[in-house]
Amino acid sequence: MKNIILSSLILLFTANTFVVAETLPKGIIRMDAREAPALVLSDMDGNPFDLSKLKGHWVFVHFWASWCAPCRKEMPTIQATLREYEDSDLKFAIVNTAESEDAVFSFLGSIASELVPLMDTDGLVTERWQPRGLPSTFFVDPEGKLRYQALGGRAWNKGVYKKFLDQFK
């Protein structure tokens, strides 16, 4: 009996950690499961955030800037996604790259006013993460390893991308 419970627990843990589709939606690439760089920042309201405290959850780590045209298109879909997954196991870290609070506030005010991004004011955290461009999204697994990167922007709240996110709920 003990063995059955133990096996079930191992299975459950493995399933929770690595539930991912074999085929990935267009624009999402598999990464080499290296350790995610540190991500310790404060959000626009001054609340501290530390990625390492989210071990045990999948984390959607997104880098953006107001001057990037695809970011403008994608940001409302991220807001909708955040709202939908608010009480789920999938956590979010939305990081603005190297902009002032004024620039971020006026940008988000017009397109995604509910978002309270993390402020990478000098851009050095973003540089450590080495995204392939802006916008860029990483998926960090429950063990803190980089599993996927989404290239460019997309509507996260629709079709195959929503299905992809549903795996991490």
Next chain:
Amino acid sequence: MTISLFKKRYLHPTGSLIDIGSLVLLLIFLLSLPVAPLIAAENKKDVYEDEEIYLRFVYRSAEQVAAFYEGRGFPKAAIERAVQTCYVTVILKNKSDDLLWFELDNWLFHQKGKTIERYKQAYWNKQWDELKLKQSYRSTFGWTLFPDTRDARPGESVSGNITLPMQTQPFSLTLNFARGEDRKGKTKMVKLNNIYCKDAVQK
């Protein structure tokens, strides 16, 4: 090796009209046209495209460059330094099913047999050091540049500015790409003419 010319889009003027009926028909026709192609035609973007790659070049005026960085809060001195330069925004899309690797050091800008050295990140670091520019502005500027070296995945787009010393005459560009996971596939070469610096060029 692929040698190609740009495919330029021009908006052709319509001819003169004879009667009211033709005028009405023409008006209905014009109103039914989508707006986007007209805007694209006015912008006269230079495009190169083959079965593997899409490349678009957008030439930035000093005014556009200044407005962009002013909008991001850059100090006046940094903007003054930035606008001394020729900006060519490159938008690249890998249309192939293979990895395409690019290294800007293997993209050769040349004019009448003479190489034009682009301004690299080290040049900009020196400028910003002299001005003691804040890290946030350096970071933003860096993100607006075309990456120095990278792979483009199938279907992936990469874009950014390439900066060069101002040129008063159009120049040529030879782009080299390595193919495959290990970069050992056959090299792709594209040669383009008539690249230029907006405002500075004497046509």
